[in-house]
Amino acid sequence: MATKNRFSSAPQTRLGSWLGIAALIVLIDQLTKITITKLFTYGESLPVTSFFNLVLAHNKGAAFSFLATESGWQRYFFTGLGVAAALFIVYLLKRNAGQRLFCWALALILGGAVGNVIDRILYGYVIDFLDIHVAGWHWPAFNVADSTICVGAILFVLDELRRVNK
Template identity: 55%
Template sequence: MATKKKTASPGAKPVYKSSAGLLPWLGIALIVALLDQVTKITVERSFAYGETLPITGFFNLIKVYNPGAAFSFLGDAGGWQRYFFTAIAFVAVGFMLYLLKKHASQRLFCFGVALMMGGAIGNVIDRMAYGHVIDFLDFYWNGIGHFPAFNIADIGICVGAFLFIVDELRRVNQS
């Protein structure tokens, strides 16, 4: 919904400002986090740890846990990393809220940030509830090996980061 903002000069065009603000972007983040949690709960209840269900010649569903960060970075660090990565996620979500509020009219930018925020929230829920992140998407190439397993939150983070970069490159090319 748009509201009309008054202008200083009578001949100037009216400026429209969105009254919705953060709400659409928070909705996108919530959808990513909910979709992530529903899929993880389904895998958690349907699979034993390490159980694999082949889907195609390059993709499996698998239930694995990641106590670290991307690619199991610091996964064997002894437990402190749970709190460290949780704290980083809280700071990141706070910063993303600031970015969304400041740049609410930049649609591609905000869409990317909302996807990243939803992914961060989805993974931090796992860290707080279980002490690790549940991963279940396993892509591989015969003869080369398996890509590290990931989840819907990770997809949100990666796609969001890609859109963020595309938006920045587009903005730089325009100036």
């Protein structure tokens, strides 16, 4: 599973491992979205705790429903952007497969991006269902893919900070 990097003595993880992590994220993301669409009607909400609901929402825009009210061009734009990002991430994973934290970040972002691209292609919108609200403040609904993108972005920043400190 691991090969030696010819420039160091540290083992190098193969590209397939990182793609496998991304594929697992896509699978979990799509299964949760299928489940929520089978159990809920559009707009239906189920309080789970005092600060968390499950809700079936459709996001035609990007993060936080950015551009959701536009005429429809955003579907193709964000689909293309997601595909381009996924291809670039695969390239980065292949070139840097031995950098664990960096590749974890990329694999999480890749899985989330592909999960949301699948929604845009199949439905024309992204299915969101996780709804958090605290003290009158309401976060826009999101999904597993969005969560992994955010965690990946945090890991990416941590990896960069680690590099700067070296």
